[in-house]
Amino acid sequence: MTLTGDLLIGASRVPATAGTMKALNPATGELIEPEFALGGASEVDRAVRLADEAFDSYSHTGLVERAAFLDLVADKLEAVKEELAARLALETGLPAAQFEGEATRTAGVFRKFATVVRQGRFLQATIDPAQPERQPAPRVDHRLQKVALGPVVVFGASNFPISYSVAGGDTASALAAGCPVIVKAHNAHPGASEIEGRVIQEAVAEAGLHEGVFSLLRGPGNEIGEALVDHPLVRAVTFTGSEVGGMALYRRAQKRPDPIPVFTEMTSVNPTFVLPAALAARGAEIGAGLVQRAMYNVGQACLKPAVLLAVDGPGFGELRDAAAAEIEKAAARTMLTPGIRDAYTRNAQRLESGGASRIAAGQEPAGAGDGQSLLYEVSGEQLLAEPALREEVFGPAVLLVRLTGPDQLIEVARAFRGQLSATLHAEAADRATAGQLLPILERRTGRIVFNAFSIPQEVSYASTHGGPFPATSDSRFTSVGMGAIERFVRPVTYQNFPDELLPEPLREANPLHLWRVVDGELTQH
Known part of the structure; x- marks a missing residue:
């Protein structure tokens, strides 16, 4: 056209x-x-x-x-x-x-x-x-x-x-x-x-x-x-x-x-929690997989898994190295607008000002509109002490958080504001910690992902893309x-109406053959 x-x-x-x-x-x-x-x-x-x-x-x-x-x-x-x-x-x-x-x-x-x-x-x-x-x-x-x-x-x-x-x-x-x-x-x-x-x-x-x-x-x-x-x-x-x-x-x-x-x-950082047994079993796989998904759309996705949290122990080094390797091979790509590119640069600098250490970087930008992929690391203590580290960086940056143990993992989870999603990677041995974490995440997000990643999201009858403020306003x-x-709908009750004046979905004969709740029972009659 x-x-x-x-x-x-x-x-x-x-x-x-x-x-x-x-x-x-x-x-x-x-x-x-x-x-x-x-x-x-x-x-x-x-x-x-x-x-x-x-x-x-x-x-x-x-x-x-x-x-x-x-x-x-x-x-x-x-x-x-x-x-x-x-x-x-x-x-x-x-x-x-x-x-x-x-x-x-x-x-x-x-x-x-x-x-x-x-x-x-x-x-x-x-x-x-x-x-x-x-x-x-x-x-x-x-x-x-x-x-x-x-x-x-x-x-x-x-x-x-x-x-x-x-x-x-x-x-x-x-x-x-x-x-x-x-x-x-x-x-x-x-x-x-x-x-x-x-x-x-x-x-x-x-x-x-x-x-x-x-x-x-x-x-x-x-x-x-x-x-x-x-x-x-x-x-x-x-x-x-x-x-x-x-x-x-x-x-x-x-x-x-x-x-x-x-x-x-x-806004959302979609935190990903890797519990100890899962970290030991497949730390490298999780680190690489998360970064691959975080780089989708040059990191310009509301469901980008932006913060990766794991307890320092068996598998942490492998997770860290795999994430860094994925970042380092990522090409700098054009971001959506010059304004978004400039905001990404400022927010990456905010992470550094907040105490985050840059541990890996992707290929250098070739053009003024390109966003360079970045991997930062902080300790759990730093994340708890500096709220700015828990804020979204819209673009191809990921923050790795090194935790001291399951207790700090729970403490850090409580520090996050509302999120669109949160992710758990866990094995059978992690179920007790996962059980502690779930009620905390339920209060802070509308979607909890298990042993997968926050992006992509299926558009379905069971989908939720929302969460407590500031992820959404409602x-x-x-x-x-x-x-x-x-x-976009609201309820209206029609009291004591003659049948011919009722909307079709409410008429006695159910001419549209809809499922309705009649006297407390779900029926198609």
Whole structure:
């Protein structure tokens, strides 16, 4: 498709009102055509009002119709995956093949949400039938289902420019719930954002839906993001990025006259604990495997296993040497943006200022945008004494922590803030220590991995990509997996309604053949 650079507001392509920008190739430093439109508060108002106009009809689409729309998006996304991947290779410096895979996986997410919608379990249809003869007081009929919140704003992320961006899981889950979506595209990949946005825009039109179901905006600075969070018709916001950026949006939303939820995914070091018997049995394997996974996407992944903790003893030297060997052979690669590259340099220096010793380094950078792989080491005492050592370094750096024994391992585990994931490597002889560690980790993360690594993560019905603050702003929800739809629905009870006025999922005859809880029993009748 030919990129126009326009904003996409409903069915319209809208030219710039707040200037233009070009994409930057971070590998070469060159600007890439075409120019892309930037908008402001007036475009925000137009997009949000269209979304609000669309809400009543879209949120009441039949489950079959809505699922078919999600399948259509998936088909269209796969149809442009090669073009999308080629554009992303220019805008990120990462391999095109990586993005073809990401597009295929993201199309799969849309299809999985189509299945979720058809099954209707997310509605949590619940019926307490009338009991007119009940004593001492009769019970009137009560019926509950979840309904969509309203227009949702999605802030696109920089590090996964498909699966966490315009056509990513946040958009898919909000649309599945019945919420129109306004995406604030990330300015690091405007061309890819337009391709994804036009895919959804075309699917909306072909499905015969209200044009306000989807819009795509870009803007300079923070103005457009603040206008989106402030708009009184917006009912929820999603954000993936830094703790500073996420908390600024969260606090702004809580200061509205009508506060709204902001579902953030912000920061995590995903600590990996190697218990003594596992260390002795396979220390080298764990050290090499962890670094290989930490280098994925040049270390620019929210699930990167960034901190490796092990008790000094049999196998520690092998783990350390294997991790160092993997680091040393790693090529310096282009990071997503110059700003991310600069922040990586500053944060690596922060580790050194906090007392971390550099014990291995990858190949020297060849270009200004390259990130060099680094391995640092600290003692357990240092990690406990210096909170900065427990903070995320977004990029290809790993911190190895040398512990004195199982007691210090437990003490260090308690020192971590909320995480997206935590990992245990253990053998049968480690089960007692693992049993002590589990309750500590359960309080600090939403996903515990056993004898594997934190990345990659399966997108499934049992997936959780969330955790206590600062990993996310609300640990009750996930941004990855089929449970992500729960962010965008709320319960409504219909009391004493005539059957013909009830939503279809709650009618007596169960015309959609959904699983429902009737008088406390799960049934399809």
